[in-house]
Amino acid sequence: MERVARVTGALAQLGLMLAGTGVVVMTVFIAAQVFWRYVLNDSLQWTEPAxxxxxxxxxxxxxxxxxxxxxxxxxxxxLYVLPERARLTLHTVSDVVVAAFGCGMIWYGAQLAENTAGNKVPGLGISGAFDFLPIVVGGVLLVLFSIERIARRAAGLPTLRFGDDHEEA
Incomplete structure (x- = not known):
């Protein structure tokens, strides 16, 4: 279980770093668009779809x-009034529902990506499938992380919270 926790922890850390970088890059793109539009009286066509x-x-x-x-x-x-065993059961039910939702994201996201693969994103000129890949990747991670939480609970280990020492878990 420790090896699984290290791998999923690294995936979560990578996902968090990519998400944070994405926020910064998106902000730069929008700022560039505002500058080009209102200062240079021109427009960058690719910033909004990107x-x-x-x-x-x-x-x-x-x-x-x-x-x-x-x-x-x-x-x-x-959960505050239930005994510990009932709380753990409800947390597991919640994780199963989240995993099922993740499976739906994978299935329907892949269908959307496949159906739009022949389209081009205006301003970027890339396949429309790229718009739906985050749904599929997010779904895969939801399923993986939910399974990890269920497995940790089944093994009697605590589920991880942000900031926990993953090495000791």
Whole structure:
């Protein structure tokens, strides 16, 4: 389990770094567009579609990392009054639902990518499939991280939270 935690931890760290870099790059692209439009009275045609594509990546990568680290949205009021075993069962049910959602993301994201592969993204000239790849990659990570959380719980190990020492887990 330690090896799995190291691999998924590295994937989560990479995803988080890519998502953070994506936010910065998208901000630079939008700032460049504003400068070109309002200062130079011209327009960069590629910045908007590139920014939207990058936004898809950082949203889905960030969401997957949030699932792994336990920061996803949840309704915890009931969990405070339940015994530990019932809480663990409900957390596992939640992880199974998230994994199923991730499978849907993979399936439908791949179909969207396949159906738009022949289209060109205006301003970028690349395949429209690139718009939907973040959904597929995010889905793969959701499934992987959910399975890791279920396996850790089944082995009696704590699920990881952001900032935990992954070496000791």
């Amino acid at each position: 920014a939207v594509m990058i936004m898809g990546w950082f949203i889905f990568l960030g969401a997957a990392v949030g699932i792994r680290e336990g920061y996803h949205l949840s309704f915890d009021v009931l």
